[in-house]
Amino acid sequence: AQSVTQLGSHVSVSEGALVLLRCNYSSSVPPYLFWYVQYPNQGLQLLLKYTSAATLVKGINGFEAEFKKSETSFHLTKPSAHMSDAAEYFCAVSGGDSSYKLIFGSGTRLLVRP
Amino acid sequence: DAGITQSPRHKVTETGTPVTLRCHQTENHRYMYWYRQDPGHGLRLIHYSYGVKDTDKGEVSDGYSVSRSKTEDFLLTLESATSSQTSVYFCAISGWDGYNEQFFGPGTRLTVL
Numbered sequence: 001a002q003s004v005t006q007l008g009s010h011v012s013v014s015e016g017a018l019v020l021l022r023c024n025y026s027s028s029v030p031p032y033l034f035w036y037v038q039y040p041n042q043g044l045q046l047l048l049k050y051t052s053a054a055t056l057v058k059g060i061n062g063f064e065a066e067f068k069k070s071e072t073s074f075h076l077t078k079p080s081a082h083m084s085d086a087a088e089y090f091c092a093v094s095g096g097d098s099s100y101k102l103i104f105g106s107g108t109r110l111l112v113r114p
Numbered sequence: 115d116a117g118i119t120q121s122p123r124h125k126v127t128e129t130g131t132p133v134t135l136r137c138h139q140t141e142n143h144r145y146m147y148w149y150r151q152d153p154g155h156g157l158r159l160i161h162y163s164y165g166v167k168d169t170d171k172g173e174v175s176d177g178y179s180v181s182r183s184k185t186e187d188f189l190l191t192l193e194s195a196t197s198s199q200t201s202v203y204f205c206a207i208s209g210w211d212g213y214n215e216q217f218f219g220p221g222t223r224l225t226v227l
Contacts, residue, residue, distance in 0.1 A: 026192035042221075043218035044204070045218070090156055094214045101162070101214070103161060
């Protein structure tokens, strides 16, 4: 069965600092991986997706993520945090027998300090 | 933005009453999903549909039923609401591009007293 673990339910950074949100997955088949962002009182919006075309994936709002098969990781990064990045971020996996489902991590809330 | 609406957006109801939430899409996508979101749990799949009148259970389906009589509408029914079903409910759609990119609605906040 596939699963996703997001390390850290809350991450706090200063404005302008590096953002690093961690995601590790478990999958017996080559996975498809996603990062979604949720702003307060809104639905989820796709940030970026890994579909095996390239290991370094660039998304919206300056975010990127790197697929590392040897580490079963798909960490989300942004070089310089902005106040508007404050939100909750979810990592998700699909593929194989569960390709019609997305399995979500429990989420990481990003706080950006002025 | 994908054309997905959910109604109602907020609802307060009492234990034991039936509740129906509606998801409407204008994208003509084949797959539709209902999730619930609770603190510390991320999103958990309740039910999903892979076509008109074709539905299946997700990981937290007890106490919920669904129906899809038209491509554009997917209904979630709580047959007898309980306090444990207080949550935020999200609908999602997917056109099945091979890797299941899903688009989400704005959510319905349900409170069961």
